[in-house]
Amino acid sequence: MSVVRVALLLALGALLPFSVSEEVVCYSDFDERSGGCTQYLGEGVSEGDCCLNIKYSFKRDPGAPCESCRPAEWSEWSLWSPCTVSCLDGVQRRDRVCTGQGDCQGNKVEVRACSLQNCCPETGGWSSWSAWTVCSVTCAEGTKQRTRKCDSPSPQCGGSCAGSSVEKVNCNTQQVCPTHGAWGNWGLWGQCSESCTTEGSGIFPVQTRQRQCNNPSPSLVPPGRPCGQESRQVQDCTSLPFCPVAGGWGAWQPDSECSVTCGIGRIREKRLCDSPAPKYGGRHCEGSNTRQFMCNTKVGCPVDGKWSQWQPWSPCARLQENIACSTKVGTQNRKRECEGEKYGGKWCESHHRESRNCYNVDGCSLDEKWSEWGEWGLCSPPCGKSERTRERVCQPVYPDYPETTLTQTGKLVDVFFSGTPRVRCDPINKQTKKVEEKEECKNVIEC
Known part of the structure; x- marks a missing residue:
């Protein structure tokens, strides 16, 4: 990197509103599942400079958590x-990890009920043993066996019988068998007569290997057959290298500029194993052919903005007119904020404000009915004694008002009911607003 460019980057860095903070160990990546720092960049850089790129991570000292x-x-x-x-x-369990600066809202662990099969395995019983088979050989010692079946009674729901269905014992024919000779494994090839060859001579050193007739050796009484073929082999050493020349490193040379245009990056140098280059199997240069140094651009990396949650809808109203509990159509609005954009990141797409047409039923007396039972919730707490809940709620029955209306521009749009009406359902277990049902979660993990 040129001297002029380095000076320019340092000058720009001095103008940015970064606060002074303690020096940290900086990394260019973060593993969300393990919570570990990866891709080491270097030490001696401030926390503010390391976090010019929010994808980076750091340790306050080498032994501290990431x-x-x-x-x-x-x-x-x-x-x-x-x-x-x-x-x-x-039950089954799952979890998630909170990473980054600050605290996360919500649960770290969730538990739900499960059932793999509706019955548990039951073991069966063995039948009586069958008769023994004849001996497996006609001389020396062999084996015989008998069998039984797992059907008295048969196992249920994937069960089995304890023990083996086959029993084997040794049997002796009282007859001696002849032993025929067989070759043992070839031994290792011996060393070549020379360690290297002369280039272009066409003459090679040789090596030998041997084997013995001992796997097994032939018996004398009764007589066994001896081994056939040769017991020794000879071959040329055709793959010997020419005499080696060890390699040597050349001088270090620049290989890149700073790897990033914002935040912390690396500069790389390289060298060649050419002073001299290794020849004929000679030892290659030891060590790495590249090395890297940390570089600091003092420039913040772009952070794109993200929409906040929508704010609640404003009250349903119509200019200078009371529209509560009537078929008169009003309007209501809500908005959201684009948060977190900095260092030239992208502004949030779409709109930050929206409106809709509505009927104001806030505080109005409406007919009501009980909802159906909802889905079972998660097991809580996630360990130890745990239970899950479902509920029914008293819901309003909205009047049969028109579902759409025409705007001043002649466009047909939907109309929504807005506000909290007054409802009171017939009591269930002395409750008129909401009823709950609870159930114990079984086989939950101990805390």
């Missing part, structure tokens, strides 16, 4: 764990 530069956010949920039991009712 911290991410990005704002606090949850990782993806892990996969559900295996069911705690293989039959009947159990």
Whole structure:
């Protein structure tokens, strides 16, 4: 990198509104699942400079835990764990990790009920043993066996019988068998007569190997057959190298500029094994042919903006007119903010404000009905004694008002009911607003 460019980057860095902070160990990546720092960049850089790129991470000292530069956010949920039991009712668990600067809102662990099969295995019983088979050989010692079946009774739900279905014992024919000779394995090839060859001579050193007739040796009484073919082999050493020349490193040469245009990056140098180059199998140069140094651009990396949650809808109203509990159409608005954009990052796409047409039923007396039972919730707490809940709620029955209306421009749009009406359903277990049902989660992991 040129002297002029380095001076320019340092000058720009001095103008940026970065606060002075302690020196840290800087990394260019962060593993969300393990919470570890990866891709080491270097030490002796401030926390503010390291976090010019929010994708980076750092340690306050080499033995400290890893911290991410990005704002606090949850990782993806892990996969559900295996069911705690293989039959009947159990539970599964999953978790996620909060990484970044600050605290995350919400649960770290979730647990749900599970069942792999509706019955548990039952063992069966063995039948009586069959008769013994004849001996497996006609001389020396062999084996004989008998069998039985797992059907008295048969196992249920994937069960089995304890023990083996086959029993084997030794049997002796009282007859001696002849032993025929067989070659043992070839021994290793011996050393070549020379360690290298003369280029272009066409003459090669030789090496030999041997084997013995001892796998097994032939018996004398009764007589066994001896081994055939040769017991010794000779071959040329055709793959010997020419006499080696060891390699030597050349001088270090620049190989790149700073690897990034913002935040912390690297500069690389390289060298060649050519002073001299290795020849004929000679030792190659030891060590790395590249090395890297940390570089600091003092420039913040772009951070794109993200939309906040929508704010609540404003009250449904119509200019200088009371429209509550009537078929008169009003309007309501809500907005959201684009947060976090800096260092030239992208502004949020789409609109920050929206409106809709509405009927104002806030505080109005409407007919009501009980909803159906909802889905079962998660097991809580996620360990120890745990239970899950579902509920029914008293819902308003909205009047049969027109579902659409025409705007001043002649466009047909939807109309929504807005506000909290007054409803009171017939009591269920003395409750008129909401009723709950709870159930114990079985086989939950101990805390």
